[in-house]
Amino acid sequence: MIDQVCLSDALLEGAKEVFGTMIFMDIEESSEPDQQIEGDALLGSITFMGDLEGCMAICCGDSCAKTIAANMLGMEPDDQISRDDINDAIGEVTNMVMGSVKARLNGTVGNLNVSIPTVVRGQKIENSLGDPENKVSVKVNIEDEYAAEFLLLYREGSG
Amino acid sequence: MAKSLMIVDDSATMRKIIMRTVRMSGLKFERTEEAGNGAEALQKLGGSPVDIILCDVNMPEMMGTELVKKVRELDSCANTKIVMVSTESSKELIDGVMADGANGFINKPFTPEKFQEKLSPLID
Numbered sequence: 149m150i151d152q153v154c155l156s157d158a159l160l161e162g163a164k165e166v167f168g169t170m171i172f173m174d175i176e177e178s179s180e181p182d183q184q185i186e187g188d189a190l191l192g193s194i195t196f197m198g199d200l201e202g203c204m205a206i207c208c209g210d211s212c213a214k215t216i217a218a219n220m221l222g223m224e225p226d227d228q229i230s231r232d233d234i235n236d237a238i239g240e241v242t243n244m245v246m247g248s249v250k251a252r253l254n255g256t257v258g259n260l261n262v263s264i265p266t267v268v269r270g271q272k273i274e275n276s277l278g279d280p281e282n283k284v285s286v287k288v289n290i291e292d293e294y295a296a297e298f299l300l301l302y303r304e305g306s307g
Numbered sequence: 308m309a310k311s312l313m314i315v316d317d318s319a320t321m322r323k324i325i326m327r328t329v330r331m332s333g334l335k336f337e338r339t340e341e342a343g344n345g346a347e348a349l350q351k352l353g354g355s356p357v358d359i360i361l362c363d364v365n366m367p368e369m370m371g372t373e374l375v376k377k378v379r380e381l382d383s384c385a386n387t388k389i390v391m392v393s394t395e396s397s398k399e400l401i402d403g404v405m406a407d408g409a410n411g412f413i414n415k416p417f418t419p420e421k422f423q424e425k426l427s428p429l430i431d
């Protein structure tokens with residue numbers, strides 16, 4: 149089975165690439181493993197199939213999601229941005245991080261077929277996902293201001 | 308000569324980012340169009356073909372891979388260049404879509420330099 153360190157490295161590096169080149173926000177692994185996302189949160193997720201199957205997800209707070217969307221759209225965080233636009237932006241971030249992770253895992257797990265992303269809103273949604281054995285979680289700080297989490301839930305696939 | 312561009316992507320955010328990145332790359336287009344999926348793109352192309360299509364792969368309704376085949380059946384788009392813009396990076400997919408008639412492939416995430424590098428040879 150693929151080693152979890154390799155997966156979490158791919159996840160963090162993939163996220164850094166996307167945030168650096170497309171969102172223009174700095175992202176660092178959190179030094180507090182117990183960090184929680186307070187209040188309403190958005191969860192963007194995307195499924196994959198192949199030698200490895202499961203889902204990749206991004207979870208961040210409402211205001212973080214709004215800032216991400218504003219940066220992607222070239223707007224100011226104080227500008228009016230609709231919920232649909234925020235969901236669309238988070239969906240696209242999910243899509244790109246998955247693409248970046250997939251490219252990094254290419255030599256290890258072979259090709260993965262990736263779905264179209266879904267975005268849901270709720271509270272403490274990140275905690276409800278998966279059991280630790282088949283889960284990799286990377287907690288990060290975005291721009292030293294927002295807590296966010298990247299998750300990979302996986303199992304060996306049927307190819 | 309005035310050039311025209313169509314951006315096909317199911318994400319409105321991504322269409323805006325691509326538009327901005329094209330602008331940042333220094334490339335100039337007289338006319339720009341957008342479509343949210345392959346079917347919408349085909350409908351718009353029927354009325355007025357474009358010089359360059361930037362096309363996502365994973366989209367509902369009609370995938371980008373399907374759109375490439377359909378565009379290549381249109382006489383009016385014989386000179387249209389199609390560049391895929393996708394998070395997909397598998398060799399099989401890229402080889403397949405190039406064999407079907409695409410003219411280039413840009414990976415997401417991308418930079419303005421990448422657009423400049425891949426698009427300018429197709430414009431001159």
Ligand SMILES: [Mg+2]
Nearest residue numbers: 317363365366
């Ligand atoms: Mg898409």
